[in-house]
Amino acid sequence: DAKTTQPTSMDCAEGRAANLPCNHSTISGNEYVYWYRQIHSQGPQYIIHGLKNNETNEMASLIITEDRKSSTLILPHATLRDTAVYYCIVRGNNNAGNMLTFGGGTRLMVKP
Amino acid sequence: GAGVSQSPSNKVTEKGKDVELRCDPISGHTALYWYRQSLGQGLEFLIYFQGNSAPDKSGLPSDRFSAERTGGSVSTLTIQRTQQEDSAVYLCASSQSLWDPYEQYFGPGTRLTVT
Numbered sequence: 559d560a561k562t563t564q565p566t567s568m569d570c571a572e573g574r575a576a577n578l579p580c581n582h583s584t585i586s587g588n589e590y591v592y593w594y595r596q597i598h599s600q601g602p603q604y605i606i607h608g609l610k611n612n613e614t615n616e617m618a619s620l621i622i623t624e625d626r627k628s629s630t631l632i633l634p635h636a637t638l639r640d641t642a643v644y645y646c647i648v649r650g651n652n653n654a655g656n657m658l659t660f661g662g663g664t665r666l667m668v669k670p
Numbered sequence: 671g672a673g674v675s676q677s678p679s680n681k682v683t684e685k686g687k688d689v690e691l692r693c694d695p696i697s698g699h700t701a702l703y704w705y706r707q708s709l710g711q712g713l714e715f716l717i718y719f720q721g722n723s724a725p726d727k728s729g730l731p732s733d734r735f736s737a738e739r740t741g742g743s744v745s746t747l748t749i750q751r752t753q754q755e756d757s758a759v760y761l762c763a764s765s766q767s768l769w770d771p772y773e774q775y776f777g778p779g780t781r782l783t784v785t
Contacts, residue, residue, distance in 0.1 A: 592772050601674075601761050601776030602713070649772045656771035657703060657715035657729065658763075 562646045567665040576633040578664050580646030583627040589650035593631045595642040636668045674777035676762050682783045683752055691747040691780045695764030701771060702745050704737055706758040752784045
């Protein structure tokens with residue numbers, strides 16, 4: 559599996575955009591970038607995924623660089639409820655099994 | 671729509687007793703996964719069901735753990751002769767198809783405490 563690197567923690571002011579970076583320099587051509595988050599005492603929550611093009615949904619936007627070696631998850635207007643650990647993972651059809659594995663993630667603290 | 675539900679939300683049991691944990695996946699989702707998460711740790715994969723195929727049991731930590739999925743929907747994870755190291759949050763997830771297996775939707779988990 560392609561390895562991902564994320565900052566351990568980040569702070570963001572409430573109402574501002576939260577930009578969470580992820581490096582995945584060994585990503586292969588058919589691997590997607592997925593983002594999940596886990597709010598304290600809750601199960602993980604799927605956010606968004608993408609292959610090459612930038613993606614947007616009701617939760618977030620995903621910006622993937624042209625060389626696909628890094629990406630940024632953007633929460634456009636962070637709220638206190640967005641405080642969570644955010645996980646960037648890379649998975650594709652060539653990975654053994656369909657199970658998810660999370661690395662350390664980024665602990666995002668949204669502050670009032 | 672309804673998400674993945676799990677029951678019970680909390681379970682305290684004595685060492686050596688058997689427990690059953692239940693998962694109701696999202697309707698129409700063909701794939702179902704069980705994971706567990708110890709305090710402050712990452713996800714540990716346990717077992718995976720896809721349609722009528724034989725389950726992938728490669729993550730089950732011992733033969734005390736088993737799971738079944740009846741009628742392609744509800745799943746039960748059974749832990750026999752529980753040990754203190756089994757204490758964790760047990761998470762169930764479902765996904766829609768083989769096309770997007772990594773878009774998984776998780777339930778709230780069952781917090782198991784073995785005393």
